[in-house]
Amino acid sequence: MKKIRFTAIIISIVMLTSLFAGCAERNRATQNAEENLTKDTKVLVVYFSWSGHLDSMAHWIADETGGDIIRVLAKDEYPESYNDTANRAKKEKDDGVRPAINVSLTTEQMEKYDTVFIGFPVWWYDLPMTMWTFLESVDLSGKTVIPFFSHEGSSDGASSLSTIKTLAKGADVKTGDAISIRGSKVADSEKDVRDWVKGLGYSK
Template structure:
């Protein structure tokens, strides 16, 4: 994985920041909004043309499992023109050991040349897997920084963790 050079200060002040995320049950949305209170970018919610069912089993063991097993990347509803952004936070829940398929579609649909991707992942106990590397695979021309990995929607320490993470990756 490519990390930003340590010591290379990347102030966000003169960079255009986008926070793009997919969220099915709200955790990733919550973290996306929390990050945005600190980096003050634009927010884009990735949504599929055909929404996932609201039932957990139907989504997890039905459509999402099928998409995972068959490497299907579903169409997304709107795209977001990323050309004006320098730093793009990309948020996803862990779905079947990697990012959710709509996030794969988002990465494939856009040109990330010269862009910085800052991944953040929420999960249900499995951790962040290799999701940052998987993002790099789909957006080969981007620089992908160290991900933030949060269990569920986080806890009382999450605020501090986000601050420390932003400092570690030189974005604060």
């Protein structure tokens, strides 16, 4: 009996330790988002991802282009539960909330880029509000913006592409070049994503 109790305590400690380690890792990512923008490149890949599809797509694009990559996170992270996230995202959209995010890029930091790939999952037929926050915070004038996104039915991005056009003031937003991949197909789409980058002439 004692042994079982001891084993249970050890398992709990290990689980708690890894939980806190995970939190620390996420917080580091939140605080130091701009530290990785160090490559000699004119391409920046910026994305938001909740369940990981855009994370995969963004990394393939960054690898294929040789570009810098940065992940937008809500400072108040979205819950792990789908329903809770869906409810919060709906309320944020209905109320026009701009959630605080981890990324803050100055005009000087943006100077080296001439093309910005913007990635997002379609949320409630539009951009997630974190990306509204990002697009309103950054100076994209004079740059080429290329959207990439994932969905579970809104294959044309619903309102998201016209939202990017409105928010990315002064940018040349290539909505016609955007790539759209159903969430359930993302895992098998690395070649499609890389071929898309090549076709646009951005392969390194």
